[in-house]
Amino acid sequence: MNFLSRLKPRSREGSLGIILVITVGVTGLINPRFLTGDGTRDLFTSTAVVALLAIGMAPIIIMRHIDLSVASTVGLTAWFIADLCAKHPDFTWVQCFIIGPMIGMVVGILNGLLVAGLRLPSLVVTLGTLYIVRGAVYVISNSVDYNAQEMPPSLLDLGQKVFFGIMPFTFLLVIFAMLVTAWFMKYRKAGRDCYAIGSNPHAADLVGIKVFRRTFLAYVFSGAMAGLAGVFYLMRFAQVDSTAFYGQELAVVAAAVIGGVTIAGGSGTTIGATIGALLVQTIQGGLAAIGVDAFWKSAINGFLLIVAIYADRTLARKSESALLAQRIKERA
Amino acid sequence: MKFKLRLTWDTSILALLATVWIAASLTTDNFLSSINVSQIFSNTSEITIMAFGVIFLIITGEIDLSVASTLALGSSMLGWSYAHGAPIWLAILICIAVGTLCGFINGFLVTKVGLGSLAVTIGTLALYRGIANGVLGKNTINEFPDFWTGFGFDTIGTSFIPQSLPVIILFGIGFGLLLHNTPFGRRTLAIGQSPEAARFAGINVIKHKIIVFTFTGFMSGIAGVLYTFRFSTAQADNGIGLELLVISACLLGGVSIFGGIGTMWGVIAGVLLAGSVESWLTLREINAQWRTIVTGILLLISVAAPVLINKAKAAKAKAANKS
Numbered sequence: 001m002n003f004l005s006r007l008k009p010r011s012r013e014g015s016l017g018i019i020l021v022i023t024v025g026v027t028g029l030i031n032p033r034f035l036t037g038d039g040t041r042d043l044f045t046s047t048a049v050v051a052l053l054a055i056g057m058a059p060i061i062i063m064r065h066i067d068l069s070v071a072s073t074v075g076l077t078a079w080f081i082a083d084l085c086a087k088h089p090d091f092t093w094v095q096c097f098i099i100g101p102m103i104g105m106v107v108g109i110l111n112g113l114l115v116a117g118l119r120l121p122s123l124v125v126t127l128g129t130l131y132i133v134r135g136a137v138y139v140i141s142n143s144v145d146y147n148a149q150e151m152p153p154s155l156l157d158l159g160q161k162v163f164f165g166i167m168p169f170t171f172l173l174v175i176f177a178m179l180v181t182a183w184f185m186k187y188r189k190a191g192r193d194c195y196a197i198g199s200n201p202h203a204a205d206l207v208g209i210k211v212f213r214r215t216f217l218a219y220v221f222s223g224a225m226a227g228l229a230g231v232f233y234l235m236r237f238a239q240v241d242s243t244a245f246y247g248q249e250l251a252v253v254a255a256a257v258i259g260g261v262t263i264a265g266g267s268g269t270t271i272g273a274t275i276g277a278l279l280v281q282t283i284q285g286g287l288a289a290i291g292v293d294a295f296w297k298s299a300i301n302g303f304l305l306i307v308a309i310y311a312d313r314t315l316a317r318k319s320e321s322a323l324l325a326q327r328i329k330e331r332a
Numbered sequence: 333m334k335f336k337l338r339l340t341w342d343t344s345i346l347a348l349l350a351t352v353w354i355a356a357s358l359t360t361d362n363f364l365s366s367i368n369v370s371q372i373f374s375n376t377s378e379i380t381i382m383a384f385g386v387i388f389l390i391i392t393g394e395i396d397l398s399v400a401s402t403l404a405l406g407s408s409m410l411g412w413s414y415a416h417g418a419p420i421w422l423a424i425l426i427c428i429a430v431g432t433l434c435g436f437i438n439g440f441l442v443t444k445v446g447l448g449s450l451a452v453t454i455g456t457l458a459l460y461r462g463i464a465n466g467v468l469g470k471n472t473i474n475e476f477p478d479f480w481t482g483f484g485f486d487t488i489g490t491s492f493i494p495q496s497l498p499v500i501i502l503f504g505i506g507f508g509l510l511l512h513n514t515p516f517g518r519r520t521l522a523i524g525q526s527p528e529a530a531r532f533a534g535i536n537v538i539k540h541k542i543i544v545f546t547f548t549g550f551m552s553g554i555a556g557v558l559y560t561f562r563f564s565t566a567q568a569d570n571g572i573g574l575e576l577l578v579i580s581a582c583l584l585g586g587v588s589i590f591g592g593i594g595t596m597w598g599v600i601a602g603v604l605l606a607g608s609v610e611s612w613l614t615l616r617e618i619n620a621q622w623r624t625i626v627t628g629i630l631l632l633i634s635v636a637a638p639v640l641i642n643k644a645k646a647a648k649a650k651a652a653n654k655s
Contacts, residue, residue, distance in 0.1 A: 066450075114632065121589045123395075123450065124635045127576055131628030138621030247573070250454050263451040295469050295568075299462020305455035309447045 012260040012268075012315075016275045023279060027286030034289060037165045044171035047281045049074070049232045049245075051174045053252040054259065054273035055181055056225025059218045061256055062185075064198045064265030065115060065122035067219065070226040071249040072133035073107045077230025078240045079137055082146035085155075093155040100231040101224040107133055108223020109216075116215035130249065141242040148238040159235025170232050174274065177225070181270040190214060198265030254301055255280050258308040262316070280304060341586035341638050345601045352605060356612040363615055366492030374494040374562065376607035378403065378555040378571065380600065381500060382578045383585075384507045385435075385548030387599045390582055391511075391524045392544055393591030394442060394449040399552045400574035401460035402434040406556030408464040411473030411566020420477055427560070428553035434460055435549015439542035457575065464568040472567040481564045496558055503551075508596035520544065524591030580631040581606055589635065606630065 028035035034043075053070050060067050077100050084099065085091045107129060114125045148156060161169040185191035193214050197204040205211050233245060253263075259276020261268030283304065284297055292300075356363040382399045389396050410427035414420060438456055442449045483495050511517040523530040523537055531537050560566050585602025587594035609630070610623050 114636070118636060118639055120635045120639060124583060124589055124631060127580065128628045128631035128635075131576075131624050131631065133628075135621060135624030135626075135628060138624060250457065253454060254458070257451060263448050293466065293469070295465040296462055297465075298458045299460075299466055302455045302457065302459025302462055305458065306441065306447075306452060309451045309455065310445065313445070313447055 013271045013275060016260060016272060016279065020275055020279050020282065023282045023286060027282060027289055030286065031289035034285060039285075040166045041162055041168060043278070043281055043285060044166070045168045045236060047277050048168065048170040048174050049229045049236065050248070050252055050255050050281075051171070051274045051277035052177060052225055052229045052232060054255040054261075054277045055174070055177050055270045056222040056229075057252055057256050058259075058261050058268060058270045058273040059181070059185065059191075059194050060122075060222050061253075061261045061263060062194050062198045062265060062268055063215060063218060064201060065215065065218075066126060066253065066263075067111060067122070067222050068126040068249045068253075069107060069111060069129040069133055070222065070229075070252055071245050071247065072130050072137070073104050073223060073226035074230045074233055074245040074248075075240075075242070076107070076133050076137050077103045077227045078233045078244050079141050079146075079242060081231060082151060082234060082240045083141075083144075085152050086146055086150035089152075091152050093152060093158050096152070096155050096231050096234070097228070101227040104223040104225065104227020104230065105220050106223070107226070108220040111223065112216035112219035115219060116212045134246070137242045137244075143242065145241040146239065151234060151238060155231075155235060156238055159232075159238070170235060173228075178270050178274045185269065190217075194218065195266055198267075200266075251280075251301065254305040254308075257312075258304060260308075260312065262312055263309070276308075341598070341634075341641075345584065345586055345598055345605060349601050349605045349608065352608050352612065356608065356615070360612065360615040363612060368611060368615070370487055370492040370494055372604070372607045372611050373497055373500075375610070376603050377494070377496055377500055377562070378559050379574060379578050379581055379606075380603045381503060381551050381555040381558065382548075382574070383581050383599050383603055384503055384596075385544075385551035386578050387582050387585075387587055387594055387596065388507075388511065388520055388544045389449075389548050390579075390587045390589065391520050391591055391594045392541055393524045393527065394541060394545070395453065395579070395589075396435075396438060396449065396545065396548050397453040397575050397579075398434065398438060398456040398460055399548065399555075399578055400571045401457045401464070402431050402549055402552035403556040403559055403571045403574065404568060405434060405460040405464040406431040406553045407560040407566045407570045408468045408568055410557065410560050412467055414476065414566075415473045420480060424480075424557050427556050428550065431553020431556055432546055432550040435546045435552065436542070438549065439545025442545065443538040443541045461568065461572075464570075468566070468568045472565050474565040476561060476564055480561045483561055496562075503554075504596065504600060511594075511596050521592060521594075524588075524593070526592075577606070577627070580627060580634070584630055584634040586634075586638075588638075602634075 024035070028039075033039050053074070057067055057070065080103055081096050081100055085096070088095075111122075111126055111129055114120050114129075115122045158169055163169070163172060185194065193204070193209045196207075196209055197211055197214060201211065230245075234240060237244075255277035256268070256273040257263055257276070258279060259268070259272035259274065261273050261276075280301065284300065287296070287300060288294065353364070362368055382403070386396055386399060406427040409430045410423045413426050414423040418426070434456070438449070438453055441447050441452045441456075487494050488498075511520065519530070519535050519540055522533065522535060523540060527537055556570070559571055563570075581603040582594070582599050583589060583602070584605060585594070585599035587599060606627065609626055613623055613626065
């Protein structure tokens with residue numbers, strides 16, 4: 001008993017990690033190819049874009065806001081960079097990695113000004129910018145597509161690069177971003193402020209937390225991550241048209257929420273968000289392995305999301321009553 | 333009774349609608365032609381029908397992003413059951429029943445289980461469309477009886493009125509009365525203003541919200557029937573992305589996203605405004621892609637304008653206080 005209770009994970013991320021390992025294990029039993037180096041690499045490659053977006057989105061959801069415009073931003077950045085590369089053949093991956101986040105930041109600044117500056121509801125604002133940014137892609141792209149020939153070979157090579165046989169370069173960057181943001185959110189004042197704002201925006205304002213600055217910067221950060229994700233999109237697919245990554249914003253929200261970033265704000269980590277993204281991808285891979293039709297993919301996503309919020313709710317209630325019981329005991 | 337014109341967003345949207353119509357008829361030849369007006373009405377019909385339900389939800393302070401997926405699931409079940417030999421009336425009933433059930437599930441998860449409506453309906457948005465995908469796959473069903481496809485597509489006799497318009501008007505009057513002239517409507521507004529206070533005033537908030545969610549589903553089912561017959565096709569990606577248009581129409585119509593405020597005529601004006609602007613752009617042969625941008629800008633204006641107006645008012649009051 002003692003041994004078992006010591007094994008019990010203390011954190012949300014721990015239990016999610018265990019669920020992930022179990023899912024990977026079960027999927028591997030059904031389809032041994034899944035556990036090979038190739039299978040793991042595929043999993044990482046296909047999760048990189050969504051995981052990066054979920055990391056960018058996590059601070060925003062923690063602050064009780066939301067950013068629905070990320071998928072449109074990915075589309076905009078991916079198309080814009082492909083266009084620039086086609087016009088400037090001397091571009092290498094360096095320019096792409098600099099320009100991508102900058103384009104994303106422009107969208108982030110717009111969102112941030114509207115949400116933090118005018119205090120408009122983030123759901124509506126980012127819904128609006130979702131339309132505007134996607135519309136901008138439609139208009140400027142003029143139905144032009146780009147393929148691998150127009151893209152800088154150094155960028156595509158980097159997209160193919162794999163370390164230790166299983167770790168693609170893109171996912172290595174995702175892990176780096178995850179660790180840096182997790183450290184920042186946990187140990188820096190600005191990071192802690194985000195949790196305070198999400199737990200009680202009004203109180204946070206009253207105790208003198210710079211709500212405007214934190215919210216604004218969170219949106220700029222999310223925009224920058226979306227811009228970088230646009231570069232990742234190019235590296236993975238090596239082609240882009242105006243509908244790139246259309247309608248994927250809810251998948252990103254789902255990944256973050258499944259990873260324990262509560263939509264009501266105030267809790268969650270970027271590590272959780274990344275594990276959430278991996279978990280969704282693994283479960284889909286696993287179901288495909290046991291022969292479930294790809295048409296059910298979206299239904300499974302939705303179901304997982306509802307289960308995740310339900311689990312979240314139950315856990316929150318449990319810890320709430322445990323805390324209450326503890327306080328009563330202390331009083332007595 | 334003295335008619336007092338309040339300068340609020342839902343009255344100014346009517347003025348905005350009139351402005352758009354005047355500007356559009358001045359700049360194009362056939363904006364107010366019967367065929368074009370008929371087009372505007374029938375293009376917005378599903379959005380209007382779903383908005384009738386969603387307005388109640390937003391007023392109670394909840395949201396439903398799954399309406400378009402409910403429409404698709406209903407439509408797919410209609411096609412599937414019809415293709416499997418069910419008579420058309422039964423297929424239509426199945427569509428509406430499926431929609432109602434979807435709405436009830438949303439309501440149950442939000443109120444009884446106590447999950448946030450935004451997260452739940454993002455989940456059911458994927459879930460319902462996913463089930464529609466799973467049932468129909470890539471198949472489409474597009475053989476329906478002429479009478480019903482005529483109902484979706486044709487106009488009454490030689491007039492410009494779409495056959496479905498009277499149904500929508502009836503629904504509009506019914507729901508308008510329900511919202512503005514019945515205890516049910518007052519309770520809806522009261523819950524939106526303050527759920528706590530409403531509960532202490534003896535309103536069964538949970539039951540009320542479940543009812544509102546359920547009939548939003550019901551309306552999505554009806555929209556599903558109409559969509560299926562208007563395009564004479566039942567497939568899994570019917571009405572994809574409509575949920576955002578429905579919500580933006582409601583917000584354009586002056587419904588507050590924080591709940592407690594909203595009028596039926598405002599929403600109808602909001603739907604027509606979006607539809608008219610789209611039609612105007614089409615007639616001016618402006619690149620269809622611009623419409624997405626215009627929708628987004630309208631949405632931003634609809635939330636930013638009331639806030640900015642309030643700020644200006646507050647600044648004015650402050651200045652008046654000082655002098």
